[in-house]
Amino acid sequence: MYIETRTRSILKAISWRILATLTTMTLVYAFFRRLDLAAAVGVLEAIIKMVVYFGHERVWNRVKFGKKEIPSFVVWFTGLPLSGKTTIADGVYERLKKDGIKIQRLDSKDVRSLFPETGYTREERNRHIKRVGHLVSILEKQGISSVASFISPYKESRDFVRKNVRNFVEVYVKASVDTCRKRDKNGMYEKAIKGEIKNFTGISDVYEEPQNPDIVVDTEKLSINEAIDKVYNYVKDKFLKNGRI
Amino acid sequence: MYIETRTRSILKAISWRILATLTTMTLVYAFFRRLDLAAAVGVLEAIIKMVVYFGHERVWNRVKFGKKEIPSFVVWFTGLPLSGKTTIADGVYERLKKDGIKIQRLDSKDVRSLFPETGYTREERNRHIKRVGHLVSILEKQGISSVASFISPYKESRDFVRKNVRNFVEVYVKASVDTCRKRDKNGMYEKAIKGEIKNFTGISDVYEEPQNPDIVVDTEKLSINEAIDKVYNYVKDKFLKNGRI
Numbered sequence: 001m002y003i004e005t006r007t008r009s010i011l012k013a014i015s016w017r018i019l020a021t022l023t024t025m026t027l028v029y030a031f032f033r034r035l036d037l038a039a040a041v042g043v044l045e046a047i048i049k050m051v052v053y054f055g056h057e058r059v060w061n062r063v064k065f066g067k068k069e070i071p072s073f074v075v076w077f078t079g080l081p082l083s084g085k086t087t088i089a090d091g092v093y094e095r096l097k098k099d100g101i102k103i104q105r106l107d108s109k110d111v112r113s114l115f116p117e118t119g120y121t122r123e124e125r126n127r128h129i130k131r132v133g134h135l136v137s138i139l140e141k142q143g144i145s146s147v148a149s150f151i152s153p154y155k156e157s158r159d160f161v162r163k164n165v166r167n168f169v170e171v172y173v174k175a176s177v178d179t180c181r182k183r184d185k186n187g188m189y190e191k192a193i194k195g196e197i198k199n200f201t202g203i204s205d206v207y208e209e210p211q212n213p214d215i216v217v218d219t220e221k222l223s224i225n226e227a228i229d230k231v232y233n234y235v236k237d238k239f240l241k242n243g244r245i
Numbered sequence: 246m247y248i249e250t251r252t253r254s255i256l257k258a259i260s261w262r263i264l265a266t267l268t269t270m271t272l273v274y275a276f277f278r279r280l281d282l283a284a285a286v287g288v289l290e291a292i293i294k295m296v297v298y299f300g301h302e303r304v305w306n307r308v309k310f311g312k313k314e315i316p317s318f319v320v321w322f323t324g325l326p327l328s329g330k331t332t333i334a335d336g337v338y339e340r341l342k343k344d345g346i347k348i349q350r351l352d353s354k355d356v357r358s359l360f361p362e363t364g365y366t367r368e369e370r371n372r373h374i375k376r377v378g379h380l381v382s383i384l385e386k387q388g389i390s391s392v393a394s395f396i397s398p399y400k401e402s403r404d405f406v407r408k409n410v411r412n413f414v415e416v417y418v419k420a421s422v423d424t425c426r427k428r429d430k431n432g433m434y435e436k437a438i439k440g441e442i443k444n445f446t447g448i449s450d451v452y453e454e455p456q457n458p459d460i461v462v463d464t465e466k467l468s469i470n471e472a473i474d475k476v477y478n479y480v481k482d483k484f485l486k487n488g489r490i
Contacts, residue, residue, distance in 0.1 A: 008311020016301055023293055024269055027286050032277060041272050048268055056261055066253020104387060114379060117372065127362065134359060135380050142349060144387050 013050075021046045070101070072140045073239050074165045075231065077149040078158060078210060079173030080202045081188060082180040084219040084227065088173060089149035091228035096147070096235065104139055106132060106148040120199035126157040133161030140165055153207045167239065171231055172213035177202045179220050258295075266291045315346070317385045318484050319410045320476065322394040323403060323455060324418030325447045326433060327425040329464040329472065333418060334394035336473035337480070341392070344485065349384055351377060351393040365444035371402040378406030385410055398452045412484065416476055417458035422447045424465055 025042040029035060075092060077085040086107055093105045111132060112118055118128050129152045136146040152158050162168045180202065181189040192200030199205040215234050217227045270287040274280060320337060322330040331352055338350045356377060357363055363373050374397045381391040397403050407413045425447065426434040437445030444450040460479050462472045 005311045005313050011311065012305055015305075016298070019297055019301055020294060023297055024286075024290060027289055027293070028273060028276075031273075031282050031286055037276050041269075041276055045269060045272055048272070049265060052264055052268055053261070056264055060257055060260075066250045066256065068250050102387065104383060111379075115372070115376065117368075123362075127360065131360065131376060134356075135383065138349060138380065138384070139387065142347065142384065142387070142389050144389070 017046055017050065020049070071167055071239050072102070072143050072145040073167035073169060073235065074136045074140055074145065074161070075147045075169045075171060075235060076136075076152070076158070076161060077147075077171045077173055078152045078213075080175060080177065080180050080207055081151060081200070082183045083173040083175040084217075084224070085149040085151075085173045087224055088171075088217060088219075088227045088231065089147050091224065092231045092235070093147040095228070095232050096145070099236075099240065101145055101240075102143060103145045103147060104136075106136065106146055106150075108150045120205070122154065125152075126154055126160075129154075129157035130160045133157070133164050136161070137164040140167070151201050151207070153201045153205065155208045155211075158210065169215065169231075169235060169238070170210055170213045171215045171217060172210045173217050173219060173227075175219045262291055262295065265294070316412055316484050317347070317388050317390045318412035318414060318480065319381045319385055319390065319406070320392045320414045320416060320480060321381075321397070321403070321406060322392075322416045322418055323397045323458075325420060325422065325425050325452055326396060326445070327428045328418040328420040329462075329469070330394040330396075330418045332469055333416075333462060333464075333472045333476065334392050336469065337476045338392040340473070340477050341390070341480065344481075346390055346485075347388060348390045348392060349381075351381065351391055351395075353395045356395075365450070367399065370397075371399055371405075374399075374402035375405045378402070378409050381406070382409040385412070396446050396452070398446045398450065400453045400456075403455065414460065414476075414480060414483070415455055415458045416460045416462060417455045418462050418464060418472075420464045 021042045024045050025038045028041045029038040032038070075089070077089045079085050086109070089105070089107065093103060096103050111128075115128075118124060129150060132148060132150065136148060139146055152161075158170065162170065175183075177189075184190075188197065188200070189203060191197045192203040195204075197204075201207050215231055217230060219227060222230065266287045269290050270283045273286045274283040277283070320334070322334045324330050331354075334350070334352065338348060341348050356373075360373075363369060374395060377393060377395060381393060384391055397406075403415065407415065420428075422434075429435075433442065433445070434448060436442045437448040440449070442449075446452050460476055462475060464472060467475065
C-alpha cells in the first residue's frame with residue numbers, strides 16, 4: 001500500500017506554482033514590456049490561483065462522475081485431472097494482471113503442497129474446497145480478485161464457494177476421461193486404473209459435472225490460446241467494461 | 246478497487262484550465278485595461294500551460310521523494326480462553342481501520358463457526374492455525390494487514406505463521422488460569438474441569454507460553470483501553486512512522 005506524503009504534495013504544488021506563475025509573467029512581459037506590472041500580475045496570480053485551485057478541488061471531490069469501481073471477482077476453474085485447468089488459469093491470470101487488476105492466483109498443487117495432510121475422501125475434499133472458498137471470499141471483500149484452479153469434483157463445495165462470493169465465474173474445463181488419459185505423461189491415470197492411486201477423480205472417484213457453469217471450455221475443440229481468450233473476454237465483458245484501467 | 250476514468254481527468258483538466266485562464270485574463274485586464282491583449286495572453290497561456298503541466302507531471306513521476314510504502318503486517322493475539330484476546334484485538338482493529346489502513350479482522354469464533362468440523366486435538370489445532378497463517382500471509386502479500394485472535398496454544402503452528410509472514414507481531418495476552426476462570430460467565434472453565442468439554446486449553450490441554458513475544462499484555466494489570474493503546478502504539482511506531490496516512 002503506497003501513500004503520497006503531505007510533504008510531497010506541498011512540494012509539488014509549490015514547484016507547479018513557480019513554473020506556472022513564471023509562465024504568466026513571461027507572457028505578460030512579452031505583450032506589455034513592463035517588468036514591474038508583469039511582477040505584480042505574477043504575485044497576484046500566485047495568491048488568487050491557490051485559492052481558486054483549492055475551491056476547484058473541493059467541488060470536484062463532491063462530483064461522482066468518472067469515478068468507477070472495478071468489482072473484484074473470482075474465476076473458478078473446475079474439471080478432471082489433466083483437463084487443462086492450470087494452464088488456462090495461468091494464462092487468464094497473466095492477462096488480468098497485465099491489465100492492472102489486483103489479483104491472486106490459487107492452484108490446487110500449491111495449496112495441497114503447503115498442507116500435505118489434506119486427504120482425498122469426499123469429506124476432506126469438500127473441506128479443502130470450502131476453505132479455499134473462504135479465502136477467496138475474504139480477498140474479494142478486500143478488493144482483490146482471484147483465479148483459482150481446483151478439480152473441485154463435488155457440487156456441494158462448489159456451491160459453497162458460489163454462495164460466499166459476490167462475483168463468481170464458474171469455468172468448466174471439459175475433456176473426456178479418455179482425452180485426459182492420453183495427455184497424461186506421468187502415468188497418473190494408469191496408476192489410478194491399477195488401483196495404486198485411490199480416489200482418483202474420473203477413475204475411482206466421481207466428477208459431478210457442473211450443471212450451470214458460466215463458461216464451458218471444451219479443450220478437445222479449443223486450443224489453449226482460444227480457451228484463454230474465451231475466459232478472459234467473458235471476464236472483461238462482465239467486470240471491466242467501459243474502458244481500460 | 247476504484248479508478249479515475251480518463252474522461253474524469255480530462256473534464257477536470259478542462260474545467261481547471263478555464264478557471265485558471267479566466268483568472269489570468271481578469272488580472273491582465275485589471276492592470277492594462279486592454280481586452281484584446283488580455284484575450285491574447287489568455288489563449289497563449291492556455292496552450293503553453295498545458296505543455297508545461299504535462300512536463301511537470303512527467304518529471305515528478307520520476308521523483309521518488311515523498312512516496313512512502315506502508316508495509317502490511319499481521320498482529321497475532323495468542324492467549325488462554327477468556328484472557329481478553331478478542332476484545333483487545335477488536336479495539337486495535339478499529340483504530341487501525343480509522344487510520345485508513347487496509348485491514349482484515351480474523352477471530353477464532355468466526356472461522357470455527359464457518360468450519361464447525363474443526364476439532365481440538367493437537368493435530369487439528371495446528372492445522373487450523375496453519376491455514377489461518379496461509380490466509381494472512383496471502384493477504385499480507387496483497388498489501389492487506391490482519392488482526393488475528395486465536396488461542397493458538399502450540400509453538401509449532403505459531404512459528405509456522407511467523408515464518409510465512411514478513412511483518413509478524415506476536416501479542417501474548419497474559420492472564421492466569423484463575424483470573425480467566427473468574428471472568429468466565431458462561432461456565433466454560435467449570436465444564437472443562439468437570440470433563441464436559443475435552444481438550445480445553447489451560448485445564449485439560451497445554452498452553453505453550455510464547456518465549457519471545459513482541460508484546461506482552463498483562464490483562465491482570467492493564468485496563469482494556471491501556472492494553473489496546475499498548476498494542477496500537479507498538480504497531481504505529483513500527484510500521485506507520487513518519488506521519489499520518
